[in-house]
Amino acid sequence: MRVGVLGHGAIGSKVAGALRAGAVPGATLAGVLTRNGSTSPRPVRDLAELLSGADVVVEAAGQQALREHGPEILATGCDLVAVSVGALVDEVLFRDLTRPRTAPPESGRLLLCQGALGGLDVVRAAAFGGPLTSVRLTSSKSPASLVQTWMAEEEAERLNTLRPGDSPVTVFDGDARGAAARFPRNANVAATLALAAGGWSAVRVRLLADPDATLTRHIVEFAGPVGEYRFELGNLPDPANPKTSGLVPFAVLRTLSDLVPDVPWRVA
Numbered sequence: 621m622r623v624g625v626l627g628h629g630a631i632g633s634k635v636a637g638a639l640r641a642g643a644v645p646g647a648t649l650a651g652v653l654t655r656n657g658s659t660s661p662r663p664v665r666d667l668a669e670l671l672s673g674a675d676v677v678v679e680a681a682g683q684q685a686l687r688e689h690g691p692e693i694l695a696t697g698c699d700l701v702a703v704s705v706g707a708l709v710d711e712v713l714f715r716d717l718t719r720p721r722t723a724p725p726e727s728g729r730l731l732l733c734q735g736a737l738g739g740l741d742v743v744r745a746a747a748f749g750g751p752l753t754s755v756r757l758t759s760s761k762s763p764a765s766l767v768q769t770w771m772a773e774e775e776a777e778r779l780n781t782l783r784p785g786d787s788p789v790t791v792f793d794g795d796a797r798g799a800a801a802r803f804p805r806n807a808n809v810a811a812t813l814a815l816a817a818g819g820w821s822a823v824r825v826r827l828l829a830d831p832d833a834t835l836t837r838h839i840v841e842f843a844g845p846v847g848e849y850r851f852e853l854g855n856l857p858d859p860a861n862p863k864t865s866g867l868v869p870f871a872v873l874r875t876l877s878d879l880v881p882d883v884p885w886r887v888a
Contacts, residue, residue, distance in 0.1 A: 621880050622650035624674030624698075626689060627681025628660040630861035631703060634869035635678055635876075636661055644873055646880035650674040654681075671696050676728075676879060678872055683707035683804055690730075691716045699728040701875050703735060703868065706811040709800040709820070733875050736865035737809045739840060739851045740816045747818050749846035755823045757796070757813055758839040759806070763829035765836075765863050766791050766806060782831040789829045796823040803827060805863055809838055817842065836865055 623644075625636045632652065639649035640661055650673040652660035664670045667689055670677065676699040679686050683704040693700045694717060708714045717730045734740050746752060763779040771779075782789065792799055796814035800807040806827065814823040830837075835854035842849050855865035878886060 621647045621876075622673055622675045623647050623876060624650045624664075624670040624677040625652045625660075626670070626677055626679045626685055628652050628654045629680065630858045630864050631869045631872065632678070632680035633660070633860075635680060635872050638869070638873055639876075644877050644880065646883065647876050667692060671698055674698055676701060676876070678876070679703055680869075680872070687713055694728045694730060697726055697728050699731060699879065701731045701733050701872060703733050703872065704808060705732050705735070705815070706800040706804050706808045708732075708811055708815065709797055731875060731879075732812055732815060733868075733872050734812055735808050735868045735871050736836065736853070736855050737812055737838060737840075738853055739849075740812065742849060742851075743813065743816045743840075743842060746842065746844045746846050746849065747816070750844055752817055752822060752842050752844040755813065755817045755842040756826070756840070757810055757823060758826045758828065758841075759809060760788060760828040760830040760833055760837040761806065762833050762836075762857075762862070763789070763831055766803065766827060766829045768803060770802070779829050782829060784831050786831045788831070790826060791829050792825065792827040794825060796820045796825050799825040799827065813840065 623639055625632050636649055636652050649662055651662045651664040651670050653664050653670045654660050677693050678701045680703050686702055686704045686707045763782045767776050767779050796810040797820035799810040810825045814820045817823055835856060837854050839852045855867050858864040858866045
């Protein structure tokens with residue numbers, strides 16, 4: 621399976637390096653497309669060159685890259701592993717990326733990487749048992765990672781001046797669509813959970829700025845006809861980009877390993 625990588629930052633560089641090292645048996649690195657193309661292994665000149673040698677493309681370049689290149693990638697019949705899931709809050713983009721094509725070439729599949737989240741197998745399984753009656757995500761992060769350009773100066777200053785020992789501050793409490801729209805660099809988890817649970821409005825999201833946070837914590841609580849569930853994750857930030865959890869590139873590699881054909885067994 622030939623894998624193209626879009627982006628070579630904290631996520632894309634680790635994915636590309638692992639593929640070159642043979643970390644995913646049956647998968648090889650086909651090429652890497654970046655804005656400058658100078659520091660990546662197996663650089664390609666443009667998207668057309670990347671697609672000419674790839675069976676699947678990993679988007680690891682941010683929401684704008686998914687908007688710009690996602691439809692073209694899928695239209696060629698290539699599968700697309702999306703990391704920047706928060707971009708799908710845009711209903712037009714979501715329709716463009718999920719619209720089936722019947723004329724040749726058939727559209728590739730949009731595959732959402734769970735990234736810094738886990739337990740989505742249980743969420744999806746419970747949703748098959750009937751509509752989920754409640755879904756809540758509580759995420760705690762360092763204050764600096766939650767500062768947004770749209771914030772009033774006083775609000776941003778409040779977050780920037782929080783010190784260890786201060787109480788956590790709630791910066792958002794609303795549905796998953798609002799979280800993904802207002803905190804695009806922090807809400808991929810909220811978007812992924814919403815799409816797994818069956819709807820943006822079904823998921824209540826609370827974002828906490830915690831000055832004592834050394835890990836990014838996500839607590840998922842949900843209930844439905846088959847039971848009640850709660851799980852918690854604590855992710856270390858990526859050293860190369862503290863706004864990204866260190867788990868994300870390995871979640872991409874896990875997704876790719878599931879796509880390799882003719883694997884004799886796997887935990888499905």
